[in-house]
Amino acid sequence: MSENEEKLFESACGYLYPFKVIVFRYLLFSGQRKKEILAFLFENYYISPVIIAGCDKKYPVILAPMAGWTDFVYREVCKKYGADIIYTEMASADALIRDHKKTFEIVRFSQQQRPVGIQLFGADAEILAAATDIVNDLQPDFIDLNMGCPAKKVVKRGGGSALLQDLVKLGRIAAAVVKKSRVPVSAKIRSGWSQNNAVSIAKILASSGVAFIAIHPRTQKQQFKGSADWRVIKDVKDAVNIPVIGNGDIQSVNDAERMLETGCDAVMAGRATRGRPWIFSHIKRYFKDGTLLDEPPDNNKIEICLDHIERLVDFFGERRGLLLARKHISWYVKGIPNASTIRQKVFSLKEYKFVKEELLTLQCSMQKHFATAVY
Numbered sequence: 001m002s003e004n005e006e007k008l009f010e011s012a013c014g015y016l017y018p019f020k021v022i023v024f025r026y027l028l029f030s031g032q033r034k035k036e037i038l039a040f041l042f043e044n045y046y047i048s049p050v051i052i053a054g055c056d057k058k059y060p061v062i063l064a065p066m067a068g069w070t071d072f073v074y075r076e077v078c079k080k081y082g083a084d085i086i087y088t089e090m091a092s093a094d095a096l097i098r099d100h101k102k103t104f105e106i107v108r109f110s111q112q113q114r115p116v117g118i119q120l121f122g123a124d125a126e127i128l129a130a131a132t133d134i135v136n137d138l139q140p141d142f143i144d145l146n147m148g149c150p151a152k153k154v155v156k157r158g159g160g161s162a163l164l165q166d167l168v169k170l171g172r173i174a175a176a177v178v179k180k181s182r183v184p185v186s187a188k189i190r191s192g193w194s195q196n197n198a199v200s201i202a203k204i205l206a207s208s209g210v211a212f213i214a215i216h217p218r219t220q221k222q223q224f225k226g227s228a229d230w231r232v233i234k235d236v237k238d239a240v241n242i243p244v245i246g247n248g249d250i251q252s253v254n255d256a257e258r259m260l261e262t263g264c265d266a267v268m269a270g271r272a273t274r275g276r277p278w279i280f281s282h283i284k285r286y287f288k289d290g291t292l293l294d295e296p297p298d299n300n301k302i303e304i305c306l307d308h309i310e311r312l313v314d315f316f317g318e319r320r321g322l323l324l325a326r327k328h329i330s331w332y333v334k335g336i337p338n339a340s341t342i343r344q345k346v347f348s349l350k351e352y353k354f355v356k357e358e359l360l361t362l363q364c365s366m367q368k369h370f371a372t373a374v375y
């Protein structure tokens with residue numbers, strides 16, 4: 001094997017990693033890399049059909065973990081509209097080992113959501129390894145380490161982006177979780193604490209056995225201010241030979257396309273999916289054949305919103321489901337004429353049948369309006 005081929009094979013197969021890592025790494029490689037790897041493997045090795053299964057996904061489009069948003073139902077809805085890979089909201093490693101019931105709700109997923117990653121946060125290698133042991137039994141497709149959350153309540157306990165201040169500890173945590181995990185381990189990072197040191201962080205993670213990295217290129221200090229510096233994604237991609245997922249400020253199909261210029265292997269969207277889960281299928285369609293799909297008409301948006309609310313009510317029960325639905329409704333109706341009146345009216349209703357009635361009436365009025373405009 002030439003030196004190049006060796007490198008290619010090592011990065012594709014993750015030398016000495018379990019089989020699932022091989023599959024996962026493969027899924028995240030860009031189209032060109034996939035072709036090269038496949039050609040090389042066909043020539044030299046037997047390939048399992050499982051590896052080939054991901055071939056149609058040239059660039060996977062991924063749902064970012066968002067605490068308070070990407071619950072079980074949100075993930076189902078995003079999957080329905082094309083998300084290739086899904087993360088749970090972050091779950092506290094401490095809470096998992098204390099058998100905290102609500103935290104187990106966070107990490108629950110369905111078979112339809114696969115491939116799905118459970119995201120853990122914590123500050124202690126032993127506790128995170130113990131939580132990994134617990135999560136292993138749930139058989140996610142990967143376990144993700146939250147090394148980027150800037151929230152005060154996480155950071156003050158040494159978790160999330162606080163880990164970016166102590167790279168020795170960060171490496172120790174990654175290695176401990178990799179050792180315990182039965183599935184690939186990934187990490188989601190920011191570009192640093194107050195300064196960008198993403199390349200050093202990524203190198204340590206890669207050498208600790210992390211299978212792939214997602215980077216949101218803002219520092220902890222920046223929180224969500226300014227814009228994400230996508231040059232950092234390129235720097236990380238150039239520095240490590242594991243797949244890199246680009247994240248931060250994707251608002252449109254064109255943004256996703258531009259992010260691919262960084263060389264990243266997959267794109268991840270968070271905030272832009274709120275009230276717009278169809279953004280996944282739009283990005284994928286564009287990646288596939290260059291077609292730019294129009295935003296769905298308002299009556300279609302209401303239909304998708306209703307489906308989302310119904311799932312929330314089915315999963316969480318009527319009271320909690322309707323409370324959770326409020327923030328989603330707010331996003332779905334954004335930009336629709338009289339959005340604030342619609343919100344006010346719907347939020348005052350306590351029973352799903354009335355919410356449904358209200359939204360169906362609204363939808364009918366839109367269709368009528370559309371029909372009048374056409375004829």
Ligand SMILES: Cc1cc2nc3c(=O)[nH]c(=O)nc-3n(C[C@H](O)[C@H](O)[C@H](O)COP(=O)(O)O)c2cc1C
Binds near residue numbers: 069119148
């Ligand atoms: C409300 C909210 C909750 C978030 N929760 C998490 C989380 O649990 N874990 C995580 O790694 N990142 C979390 N993030 C960060 C996102 O995953 C993502 O990195 C960030 O929003 C940038 O991507 P975007 O511009 O596509 O939204 C959260 C972001 C938001 C807005």
